[in-house]
Amino acid sequence: MDYLDALESKSICVIREAYQKFKGRTGMLWSVGKDSTTLLCLVRKAFFGKIPFPVIHIDTGYKFPEMYEFRDRLAKEWGFEVIVARNEEQLACGMGPDKGAKLDCCTELKTNALKQLIDREGFQAILLGIRRDEHGIRAKERYFSPRDSQFQWDYENQPAELWDQYNSFLNDSEHYRVHPILHFTELDIWRYIRREQLPLVDLYLSRQGHRYRSIGCVPCCSPVHSPAASIDEIIKELQLTTESERAGRAQDKENLYTMQKLRSLGYM
Amino acid sequence: MTGCIFLGVDGMDPVVTERMMGEGSLPNFERLAQMGSYGRLATVAPPQSPVVWATIATGKAPSAHGIFDFIHRDPATYKPFLSLHRQHSGKYVNPVQGETFWEQAARRGEQGTLLKWPMGFPPRPFQEGKLLAGLGVPDVRGMLGSYAWYTTEKGTLAPDSKGRIVEVAPRGGKIQTDIAGPFTASLIGRKAATLPLFIEFDEREATLKIGRKAVTLQVGSWSPWIELSFDVGFFRKVTGVCRFLLQQTAPEFRLYLTPVQVDYASAEFPIATPAGYATELSQAIGPYATLGISEDTNALNDGVLSDSEFVELCDAVMAEREAMLMHELARFRNGLLGCVFDTTDRIQHMFWRLQDGSHPMYDAHAAESFGDVIPRYYRWMDRILGEVMERAPGGQLLVCSDHGFTTFRRSVHVNAWLMEKGYLTLKDGVDSCSGLFEGVDWSATSAYAVGFTSIYFNVKGRESQGIVDPADLPALQRRLAADLLTLSDGDVNCVKGCYDTGALYGRIDAADGPDLVIGFADGYRTSWQSAIGAFGAGPVLENNLKKWSGDHCCDASLVPGVIFGSRRESVADVATVLDVARAIGGICQT
Numbered sequence: 046m047d048y049l050d051a052l053e054s055k056s057i058c059v060i061r062e063a064y065q066k067f068k069g070r071t072g073m074l075w076s077v078g079k080d081s082t083t084l085l086c087l088v089r090k091a092f093f094g095k096i097p098f099p100v101i102h103i104d105t106g107y108k109f110p111e112m113y114e115f116r117d118r119l120a121k122e123w124g125f126e127v128i129v130a131r132n133e134e135q136l137a138c139g140m141g142p143d144k145g146a147k148l149d150c151c152t153e154l155k156t157n158a159l160k161q162l163i164d165r166e167g168f169q170a171i172l173l174g175i176r177r178d179e180h181g182i183r184a185k186e187r188y189f190s191p192r193d194s195q196f197q198w199d200y201e202n203q204p205a206e207l208w209d210q211y212n213s214f215l216n217d218s219e220h221y222r223v224h225p226i227l228h229f230t231e232l233d234i235w236r237y238i239r240r241e242q243l244p245l246v247d248l249y250l251s252r253q254g255h256r257y258r259s260i261g262c263v264p265c266c267s268p269v270h271s272p273a274a275s276i277d278e279i280i281k282e283l284q285l286t287t288e289s290e291r292a293g294r295a296q297d298k299e300n301l302y303t304m305q306k307l308r309s310l311g312y313m
Numbered sequence: 314m315t316g317c318i319f320l321g322v323d324g325m326d327p328v329v330t331e332r333m334m335g336e337g338s339l340p341n342f343e344r345l346a347q348m349g350s351y352g353r354l355a356t357v358a359p360p361q362s363p364v365v366w367a368t369i370a371t372g373k374a375p376s377a378h379g380i381f382d383f384i385h386r387d388p389a390t391y392k393p394f395l396s397l398h399r400q401h402s403g404k405y406v407n408p409v410q411g412e413t414f415w416e417q418a419a420r421r422g423e424q425g426t427l428l429k430w431p432m433g434f435p436p437r438p439f440q441e442g443k444l445l446a447g448l449g450v451p452d453v454r455g456m457l458g459s460y461a462w463y464t465t466e467k468g469t470l471a472p473d474s475k476g477r478i479v480e481v482a483p484r485g486g487k488i489q490t491d492i493a494g495p496f497t498a499s500l501i502g503r504k505a506a507t508l509p510l511f512i513e514f515d516e517r518e519a520t521l522k523i524g525r526k527a528v529t530l531q532v533g534s535w536s537p538w539i540e541l542s543f544d545v546g547f548f549r550k551v552t553g554v555c556r557f558l559l560q561q562t563a564p565e566f567r568l569y570l571t572p573v574q575v576d577y578a579s580a581e582f583p584i585a586t587p588a589g590y591a592t593e594l595s596q597a598i599g600p601y602a603t604l605g606i607s608e609d610t611n612a613l614n615d616g617v618l619s620d621s622e623f624v625e626l627c628d629a630v631m632a633e634r635e636a637m638l639m640h641e642l643a644r645f646r647n648g649l650l651g652c653v654f655d656t657t658d659r660i661q662h663m664f665w666r667l668q669d670g671s672h673p674m675y676d677a678h679a680a681e682s683f684g685d686v687i688p689r690y691y692r693w694m695d696r697i698l699g700e701v702m703e704r705a706p707g708g709q710l711l712v713c714s715d716h717g718f719t720t721f722r723r724s725v726h727v728n729a730w731l732m733e734k735g736y737l738t739l740k741d742g743v744d745s746c747s748g749l750f751e752g753v754d755w756s757a758t759s760a761y762a763v764g765f766t767s768i769y770f771n772v773k774g775r776e777s778q779g780i781v782d783p784a785d786l787p788a789l790q791r792r793l794a795a796d797l798l799t800l801s802d803g804d805v806n807c808v809k810g811c812y813d814t815g816a817l818y819g820r821i822d823a824a825d826g827p828d829l830v831i832g833f834a835d836g837y838r839t840s841w842q843s844a845i846g847a848f849g850a851g852p853v854l855e856n857n858l859k860k861w862s863g864d865h866c867c868d869a870s871l872v873p874g875v876i877f878g879s880r881r882e883s884v885a886d887v888a889t890v891l892d893v894a895r896a897i898g899g900i901c902q903t
């Protein structure tokens with residue numbers, strides 16, 4: 046099996062497992078970015094061209110205009126329903142990134158918008174396109190992560206990704222976040238996008254020497270210097286940068302493991 | 314009944330044995346000695362269990378079987394690695410070279426069964442034979458044993474604890490946490506697979522739920538063996554077994570979990586040959602510990618297990634071993650039956666402090682309660698021996714140990730000493746190394762110490778950044794050996810002998826072999842840090858303040874083992890551990 050096929054089948058397996066458990070109480074978040082668009086494509090593959098649950102777009106009101114345009118175009122082309130979640134209350138009273146701290150803005154506009162929607166629609170499982178290599182804290186994420194009714198991630202007390210093992214822990218006040226593409230790296234995503242010829246917001250491609258590595262609210266995103274104006278060029282660029290970086294990190298990890306092993310012999 | 318029964322007793326010491334026989338507390342050993350023979354058994358240098366058991370198995374010196382120390386090094390990277398098991402392209406391979414006595418017997422058509430054989434992992438199949446591996450079998454995390462401790466106590470443990478310390482925060486008598494399982498080499502690096510663990514407790518008991526399994530434990534009690542199954546990704550599973558000890562629930566919550574041990578039928582970690590043998594044994598005697606070092610010395614030392622809890626764990630391991638032997642004995646007719654008991658070694662390592670009034674860790678109060686643990690294990694071995702003699706009257710018996718025991722009062726930072734003497738140099742701006750020789754300036758280093766008794770020179774053409782001309786090696790060996798003999802602690806010499814391995818073993822074929830073997834004086838041993846390439850400028854000698862207080866990684870002449878044989882003529886020419894394999898072969902043929 047090809048490397049990308051292996052990544053794909055792992056994702057599809059997680060997606061199907063989630064849907065089998067939660068059926069109509071499943072939903073997915075789509076930010077319109079490359080990761081969640083990849084997830085969207087995988088969901089279609091998992092269910093033979095259909096997307097059997099609602100696709101939620103959290104609209105902070107501060108997204109790039111290209112993103113709104115792309116959102117509506119793809120929904121029409123692939124034929125799925127988008128539920129747009131907006132924290133109208135906060136937007137109305139002027140909450141935005143230029144008001145207050147950036148984190149407050151993200152919390153208010155994203156988390157609370159999602160919370161309201163989940164309460165209203167009664168979702169029990171939400172599929173998200175996050176990857177383990179994204180942020181430090183995400184390294185601790187699992188394919189299935191519960192959150193408590195306070196909407197807090199409980200990183201220490203997470204169960205593993207084995208459904209049957211914790212069926213009994215599920216209660217109505219909790220919902221599960223499902224991360225089907227957790228094992229993809231940024232480079233994997235680009236290789237997959239190239240193979241599947243996925244449509245994409247063209248903010249990712251270089252214009253006048255700059256491109257976005259991730260997209261979201263306009264004020265929270267800043268472009269990076271990069272001449273990569275095509276997907277092939279992005280892949281080449283990432284291979285040179287990320288892979289050499291990762292090789293270094295992998296070495297450190299191996300040394301840590303070697304030490305741990307040696308130390309298990311005695312009191313070293 | 315005919316055939317040969319071999320009992321290996323790890324660390325059985327002649328001084329303790331002779332004293333106890335004199336007192337009349339080892340009647341069966343005494344009977345065996347009178348009926349047949351008893352003697353002290355010279356061991357090989359270095360007297361470390363993996364080295365000596367490989368010698369007992371093959372009848373060969375370390376230079377031939379390739380095990381020179383608990384820890385070896387890779388000359389290409391200078392990195393130390395454990396000698397207990399080796400991995401080649403992701404698979405475990407048995408590190409011992411050469412034909413063993415049971416393989417030889419099998420070739421002659423003698424059927425053999427070996428229980429808990431050290432350095433037997435993974436077992437090599439042999440004709441119609443059965444072998445369950447002992448020392449060297451890792452836990453499901455690939456470690457020699459990493460426990461977990463679930464506790465509400467914060468920061469009471471040494472930061473270098475060997476286990477996984479999980480600080481739990483109960484909510485209304487409920488705890489949700491997890492069990493860490495095997496590392497999975499996934500696409501995104503190494504990570505641990507986990508299983509959710511849900512705990513409900515009150516002052517008297519706790520119920521542990523793992524998936525559909527639930528077990529209720531009274532405070533102070535051990536769970537039976539519990540089977541776990543970890544998803545390691547890409548649709549593969551690794552199964553393991555473990556036990557819990559509910560230490561207390563109030564005022565603090567404390568739950569100990571043994572290292573998760575390889576399951577009997579594991580394909581990732583084959584612990585027996587034929588593959589089904591480990592399962593067959595578990596069906597016959599019930600579930601048992603599979604880990605090579607299943608007496609959790611780390612947890613005792615870290616203060617996670619108390620003396621009495623550690624002894625309870627050891628008792629269980631010893632009882633399982635006894636049950637295994639009795640099970641095989643019941644169906645033994647001829648051929649060869651061997652069983653190695655190694656709990657005697659762990660008990661002596663951890664409790665020697667209570668029979669050595671001069672040990673820095675001697676504790677008169679603890680000695681009152683646990684001063685008898687070591688003698689009790691000798692008496693337990695004696696009882697097992699009596700049982701064997703009774704149940705197998707026609708069989709020829711041979712009992713031996715790999716080495717004796719002595720005290721370990723002072724730690725020697727050998728690499729710090731090498732640095733002090735100018736043999737080992739750190740890079741500019743680096744004043745210490747936390748392990749794996751990181752920060753060593755190899756272009757200015759001629760010698761380095763690895764493991765508990767090995768010194769290597771940085772030889773051109775062998776080490777990747779070698780500076781020592783092979784022609785200069787003999788002179789350098791002599792010089793360093795002479796220097797080492799002057800290493801003193803006040804007016805006491807710390808080193809009894811330092812041996813050139815060429816003279817010790819003859820020709821060395823394995824590139825892994827050290828150039829010098831250190832024979833420490835009584836009471837001294839390489840520090841834990843120095844063994845794995847951790848050192849810095851600072852004192853070379855330190856008091857040993859660990860409960861690990863007895864040892865045998867000293868000069869081989871100080872720690873001979875014992876040998877008992879039921880027929881004098883069979884063991885008449887057994888002088889050293891090198892002769893044991895031949896003696897067993899001789900008995901099997903008669």
Ligand SMILES: [Zn+2]
Nearest residue numbers: 324362658662
């Ligand atoms: Zn030992």
